[in-house]
Amino acid sequence: MSDTFIQSLQITALGMGLVFAAIILLWGLMAAMTALFRERESTPSPLAPLPKGEGEGKARAAAIAVAAALAVQRQSSARPLPEPPMAIVSAWQLGMRTRQMSQKGSMDKHR
Amino acid sequence: MSDTFIQSLQITALGMGLVFAAIILLWGLMAAMTALFRERESTPSPLAPLPKGEGEGKARAAAIAVAAALAVQRQSSARPLPEPPMAIVSAWQLGMRTRQMSQKGSMDKHR
Amino acid sequence: MSDTFIQSLQITALGMGLVFAAIILLWGLMAAMTALFRERESTPSPLAPLPKGEGEGKARAAAIAVAAALAVQRQSSARPLPEPPMAIVSAWQLGMRTRQMSQKGSMDKHR
Amino acid sequence: MDLTDLLAGFADFTWANALMLVIGGALIYLAVAKEYEPVLLLPIGFGCILANLGMSAYDEGSFLRVIYEAGIETELFPLLIFIGVGAMIDFRPLLAQPRMALLGAAGQFGIFGTLLLASALGFPLNEAASIGVIGAIDGPTAIFVTTKLAPHLLGPIAVAAYSYMSLIPIIQPPIMRLMTTRRERLIRMDYAPRPVSRLTVVAFPIVVTVIVSLIAPSAAPLIAALMLGNLLREALVVDRLSKAAQNEIINIATLFLGLAIGATMTAERFLYDPTTGIQWQTLMVLGLGLLAFIVDTVAGLLFGKLMAFATGGKVNPLIGACGISAFPMAGRLSAKMALEEDPDNFILMHAMGANTAGQLASVIAGGVLLAIVSGML
């Protein structure tokens, strides 16, 4: 077997090992984050836990989730419409900073 | 006469010759292409051949063509409105590829 | 006192002097421009002079001015909406040049 | 008077160049008529045509060379594209079901399987690795890694990566049917996601950037660009930057990336080198690339079956097929397959979770591969 092929074998072993290591680490981190950073204000998330039903009840539940998920994508592509570019521009210069001035009190709500 | 002027004369002769040569070649190619690549599906082209009428009949026909031509320009400037940037964005990521999946059957219609 | 600090003192004196000099020069220029370049066609400017009233009359007047000023910002952020990018694009290629052709007579109105 | 400039056009034009024009035209045909990743294959095809008309990335003073140096050699284009892609990805389905991440790792076997085969076929390590990275099934990653290891292969590798990507709906289904039993495809999955707070979605891209940059520094720029885009998206307060990333930036980068890559597809590098003869490697790259897609899918499905077995039939192996990345097409395809078997079986959210994990894992795998190989060369 050529040296290159042996090297490739080493690369494969080491590489897939590292990929799995990294992904498992990320898994742990994601689990930790979702556990630690609980939603404070209860915005109706499209991914809110669903009632444990049975059979077609579960199916309906899932159907809702799917609809919700697709809705997210639609919404994300719909978002820009209400506020045209220029509006955002001024928002940057005027709007946003003004909002700051007026909202310094209620700022914590961003947290 | 200066050398430069003589050179310019050569350039003019050669240049205009080449320009006409190239344009005539393109003329032939365009004629060939329009002849070879016939419209398969009959989309109502704004440039569809017009009925051979006489006198003001011809004028009316031409008037329609003009209107159609202007319409093309209007339409080309109107096109973006229906689909906002973001929509196209998702189209790239989601829409288009999904369309592919669902349309693999009817793909020939693109030809 | 360190040399740097002494230099800084010089810089401060010279610098603030130049800043005031430049600004006073600009003041004069602005006064001159507004005086020389009088509005020819009377477009209702949001900053048109207001009637000299008294007390709350003045307040109302000022209130109007503020409203007008804010209106300017709104309008400037609203402007893009009527004409979508592409429309302007053609405007560049077609519209604007065509306008030129048809408006050569009434061109002075641009002045 | 010397007219060499005038005749240059015909003088340098060979039959191989003519053939390359046909290939460029074919790529444009796939883009326009078949809608195979048109935003990339059309510029690549047109760039390929220009490359064989004296405007290649290797011709001194060619404007495509300027673009190539500005965006490919600096590696900016793939990164700019990733900023835009990151701004289009919603990681909530993955954050809600973190264990789906495992499937993303499994979907990268194709990279290394192809690397092994390529080196067995005699490709030097840098080329073998570049070919393997087609198995990342992620255009920018493949281009980024290839630019560093074997830039002369950019053309065939990019063409393979993007054309097969749009063939996913044709390549995957038969493999999925072959490798899973009807009972497996009928498995329904509990959908009980954890709630995902705004803090989580905002912190996620930052955490991922830090972790991955430390574990696989070579992947750092890619993951950083992807996560920057995602942060712009989830921050909500920089809408104008997020939109710029998803529109101006990605559009311009995509157009010029495609042109610049096409501009590397000169006849002598892609088809026939007067000194070394026919470039069989191009065909081999295309063949091995297809294999990479298949191995990815097979490995993903096997891992899915393993998870189904390990969980006592609580995981539908079909979602194993979306670990390959190819976001979001692979994810939707798996969900579609499940629906075909049972119109009441909705696994889209699980599929998208595995699919986004595949996107992350692809970048990590690409970076790991780049780091190891760079260390060995």
Place this chain on the structure above:
Amino acid sequence: MDLTDLLAGFADFTWANALMLVIGGALIYLAVAKEYEPVLLLPIGFGCILANLGMSAYDEGSFLRVIYEAGIETELFPLLIFIGVGAMIDFRPLLAQPRMALLGAAGQFGIFGTLLLASALGFPLNEAASIGVIGAIDGPTAIFVTTKLAPHLLGPIAVAAYSYMSLIPIIQPPIMRLMTTRRERLIRMDYAPRPVSRLTVVAFPIVVTVIVSLIAPSAAPLIAALMLGNLLREALVVDRLSKAAQNEIINIATLFLGLAIGATMTAERFLYDPTTGIQWQTLMVLGLGLLAFIVDTVAGLLFGKLMAFATGGKVNPLIGACGISAFPMAGRLSAKMALEEDPDNFILMHAMGANTAGQLASVIAGGVLLAIVSGML
């Protein structure tokens, strides 16, 4: 303390610079008040002002020099503009009546006529050719060719090209009336276009790119950029790229192209060189440029009359005037003239055919000129 930096501003400022500020202001006036190609003349005028305030394209470390090197010396700006212009042109009227192409060729005589006159007036070949290319009546082509042959003339040539372009509606009509009889202007033309399939409009830009690149390699980048834009437009499947070309790309390129060209208009190059005295050449360039427009129109009309004669009065000579390019203004003007003579005489489609042909022929002529002259220098 040394304050030379402070006084530098006044120290280097000459009466000639002051005059250049007036000229820059005049260009801005033409742009704002007269709407002469404002998107170009305004940036050029402002760039001219900056050039004479120490920010010229020749001042070391000037930001306009950075832009000049990035976009003009690399020739990227005119090409980027052409990508956008190509995405705005509809070639169907030409494809439907291919013979209109001939008028496009005829409309280029002005280029060579001006070249002859300029060389007779003692301009060296590279300058004479650059002046002649004003007759292409196409900004990007003129700038592209001048950048390669006589970059020091960029200012006057660009100013001439763009200001006369917007004077077309004033320059052409008298010539058209003078050179055509009322009977000729009354000629009606059959409108029997061939149907144009989608395959044709998609293949057209590719075919043109290949042919022109082989015949006139020097024109290749220009025609390639123009046709790339047109392909993006007609492909229909890459709408986001087509829009980027018609908006972001062309807008940004136009703004910075204008600034960079204005930045070359320093007093000593445009007006008065302390060593060589007044720059009469600037005035001559402006004069010869105007001539180029006239010769183009005359030649086009003569060829129109020839076609009218050859076809036994089936061609209205007015459409000869749109072969000069200046798309789409010249085309609309001819149609307007015909309508004025006879409100029932619609020749717009023929005019637009000849006009788009003029656009192609202008690029080809520019490239041919560039090739021949480069071969001679």
Place this chain on the structure above:
Amino acid sequence: MDLTDLLAGFADFTWANALMLVIGGALIYLAVAKEYEPVLLLPIGFGCILANLGMSAYDEGSFLRVIYEAGIETELFPLLIFIGVGAMIDFRPLLAQPRMALLGAAGQFGIFGTLLLASALGFPLNEAASIGVIGAIDGPTAIFVTTKLAPHLLGPIAVAAYSYMSLIPIIQPPIMRLMTTRRERLIRMDYAPRPVSRLTVVAFPIVVTVIVSLIAPSAAPLIAALMLGNLLREALVVDRLSKAAQNEIINIATLFLGLAIGATMTAERFLYDPTTGIQWQTLMVLGLGLLAFIVDTVAGLLFGKLMAFATGGKVNPLIGACGISAFPMAGRLSAKMALEEDPDNFILMHAMGANTAGQLASVIAGGVLLAIVSGML
């Protein structure tokens, strides 16, 4: 096999880097949760994180270094941002009440006051001047000047400039209450503006560019960019260029400016240099920057009181606080304060006049400072 590349990530990572990640995260927190100039602080924060993961502006081959060289060293980014800002500013309130300009000059004392203090604290002149320019309370100006005088301080100075800018509503009110009597805050101002013709608003940016470029050539590029944007806005005939300046150009420049500046915030330069120890200067810069804001406000108010006295109580001193620039926040804040004292007292138009004057004066002061210091070094 050599895996140094693989372990590089951890090898070079120090506790100081870790601390910088926290600082970067804090900046992102301020941007997202507190909306402190998010379009700038978010990219700066993310760039800071990348800088400490091996992607700094000083790491050879880092993509952020490419961006840094392309946009910061060339000074293009702050200028491009100014083109966009200029297109967003309406100078009519100032043109209608030119005397408001004086308040703009007064609002620049903070620059020099801080310079004095910094040099007293032992900072070398170039660093002291860069710190002082934070008092311009104008991001692009501060970045432009610092890039030329002390680029190694870009990070802390940009962070100070932008975070304090968004703290204006917290920093200024107490000072305003402290330094003005209730009676002064109750002063109503006649509102009798001169009419402003279109010719005036179009000529204004050109005139300002010429005057300022002659008086303070070092400020020329900044003022030219700002006024170019304003001209695009007021010309009305180049809407597409004006929109490009306010969208594509400023968005892309802002994103990459932020990233590039964050990329200079490496641990050894911002926090702890292994050879020289802790970088106390960073803290001092942040402290002096805050002081600059306060001195600006105090000086502005004092000058406002002077004008009130000089005019016999016809000027409300509150508008003195908007001379500091920080457009348009400071202007609105003053008007808000007056309204709080008396719901019938509208001074917004006067405030905006002083505020826009502050914007101009800030650029002029920055340029003057740069010129003098460059002359001394």
